[in-house]
Amino acid sequence: MREHRQFYIDGQWVDPAKTRDCEVIDPSTEEPCAVISLGSAVDTDAAVAAARRALPGWSETPPAERIAYIEKMAEIYERRIDEMAEVISMEMGAPKAWARGAQAAAGLGNIQGCIAAARQVQFDHPLGTAEGAHILKEPIGVVGMITPWNWPVSQTTLKVPFAMAAGCTMVLKPSEFAPLDSILLAEIIDEAGVPAGVFNLVNGDGEGVGAVLSAHPDVDMISFTGSTRAGKAISKAAAETLKRVSLELGGKGANIVFADAPEGAVKKGARACFNNTGQSCNAPTRMLVERPIYDEAVEIARETAEATTVGSAHEDGRHIGPLVSERQFDRVQALIETGIAEGARLVAGGPGRPEGFNRGFFVRPTVFADVTPGMEIEQTEIFGPVLSMIPFDTEEEALEIANGTAYGLTNYVQTSDPARRNRLARRLRSGMVEMNYKPRGAGAPFGGVGLSGRAREGGVWGIEEYLEVKSVSDWAAE
Incomplete structure (x- = not known):
């Protein structure tokens, strides 16, 4: 049985403040296949603090350099895609062929799609309505990400690289039912040399980590994919700090x-x-x-x-x-x-x-x-x-x-x-x-309306989810 009790915070694998074991169940056998530790408010605070410290440097990194890191992530992911398929099959029950050809492949496709989209985004440009009128698109800040178990790495890769491309830093809480793919993704990000604190991973449940992220005063945005019920709870918790909430919820197509x-x-x-x-x-x-x-x-x-x-x-x-x-x-x-x-x-x-x-x-x-x-x-x-x-x-x-x-x-x-x-x-x-x-x-946005939420993930829209628009007058030509 695999053991993954540590969290990825500030560029290092660290022990939880207090170990609280959680077994990951193989749905094909009903037997444990791994054990993780569920994080607490202390662990979440540490991850948010790391993301906050990393934000000034990462947000000022030229977009081309940020893209280069994401390209390195794609290269490593492709090399380790069979490992990704294996853990997805184990943790959420996707058959081997589906785990490799659909689930793991979607993760790689999302990262590659992010690279293509990032090259199209204009992070600053003239407005054209008056002399010196200008638009700047700037990262929203620290993003809390909460992802589901049904398409685990697909949903994570519709968030993480897109926020990176925008210049944001982040804390990811994957589903405790299917955390193994996110642990592997953290290894990929670490191997790619992404600066410490840009990406942080804390495993946990909704009460111990998800709710803390949603209400955290140093988190500027929550990006959530999951049930409509949980999306409503997150929106209420986030309202106290007026943070942006991006929701990709259920459907009944x-x-x-x-x-x-x-x-x-x-x-x-x-x-x-x-x-x-x-x-x-x-x-x-x-x-x-x-x-x-x-x-x-x-x-x-x-x-x-x-x-x-x-x-x-x-x-x-x-x-x-x-x-x-x-x-x-x-x-x-x-x-x-x-x-x-x-x-x-x-x-x-x-x-x-x-x-x-x-x-x-x-x-x-x-x-x-x-x-x-x-x-x-x-x-x-x-x-x-x-x-x-x-x-x-x-x-x-x-x-x-x-x-x-x-x-x-x-x-x-x-x-x-x-x-x-x-x-x-x-x-x-x-x-x-x-x-x-x-x-x-390719590059079409994914998202809905009504109780399906109003996020738009993927393509240029997926990067713009993590950007704030600033309008400037009397901009001097550079």
């Missing part, structure tokens, strides 16, 4: 499938829902299907669910792994039972572990048909491989259902009609809209 959808739209949508064992905030968990093809679509979704194999994260192959924890397993099981009680038609999967499993947090890929708007399974983010299917008759009805939740992260549209795609893109209430499973493009 609608996937609107029209009768003229490209071939394979239903199967792709079901697979996208089941990927990462459904533990993605942008998963297309509600499939709205135009009535003429609804019965066929339900049958395709059933076949897709039954063809989706479940297996240990430590095995090779194309399968989905377990949920991350017993708590998450119990929550998903309860919501599946709720769907049955609400009268939705269960066409695949259902309660309990898949056949052949009596240990591990494994769940059955599940499809509910004839779900009606307002059902709990239609409104609540389940965060498991559970697809809700809803028929619709008109475009207006589909829009009303899609926009009928408090979330607004990603919506999806499958249609061959280009005019319809553009209409829906404008009218869907979400931060992102994906059409016909086409990528949104």
Whole structure:
């Protein structure tokens, strides 16, 4: 079993002020795979103080030099990417192929994307409306970062290098369920020679570290990815010091499938829902299907669910792994039972572990048909491989259902009609809209509206999240 009790503070691995052990559970076996120490207010204060001391020097470092450090991070990350995949597989249950090809690869892609974006940011430029009018974009200061377990290094790398590029210093608290990837990232940052205090890591839970960061008077900004419930608590704690709060929260994406959808739209949508064992905030968990093809679509979704194999994260192959924890397993099981009680038609999967499993947090890929708007399974983010299917008759009805939740992260549209795609893109209430499973493009921002939060991560927007804008008059040409 791995032991990682130390924190990375001020460029060194240091012992916690008081050791408080926490076991990291392998969700495939339900056995401990590592032990960390949970930090306290004392540890958090030390990390914030280190970040505050490092801020003047780092914020005045030329952007090109900051980019050079991030380039070195990318180089080391690429060399150690197999290690990153291994720890992600162990800590949160991503199968080997998915951990390497999706999870760990996303981290590298985010760092590389940050480098490209940083080269585009104008940190100072003329305003052009009056002689000497000028704009300066300056780092906001010390950033507290709180990251989740479902896409651990992906979410961390949507924050850390982007804040570095902006000239900020930071303290990271990863999820105590999946801290091992962040420990490895700290090793990568250390090896890259990033100056002491720019990046600091304190493991801990929400009460011991997260709440302290959120209310800390020397923290200028909180960047949080996680549940809407926790996002509200963080916002309240941060309000006392009026710090900036950037939230990337949950989702309940609608996937609107029209009768003229490209071939394979239903199967792709079901697979996208089941990927990462459904533990993605942008998963297309509600499939709205135009009535003429609804019965066929339900049958395709059933076949897709039954063809989706479940297996240990430590095995090779194309399968989905377990949920991350017993708590998450119990929550998903309860919501599946709720769907049955609400009268939705269960066409695949259902309660309990898949056949052949009596240990591990494994769940059955599940499809509910004839779900009606307002059902709990239609409104609540389940965060498991559970697809809700809803028929619709008109475009207006589909829009009303899609926009009928408090979330607004990603919506999806499958249609061959280009005019319809553009209409829906404008009218869907979400931060992102994906059409016909086409990528949104390199450098596109990730983020939502409503209860999905209002952060914009990735690309130029991801750096600007960490910048303050200062306007200056009578600027002298340099």
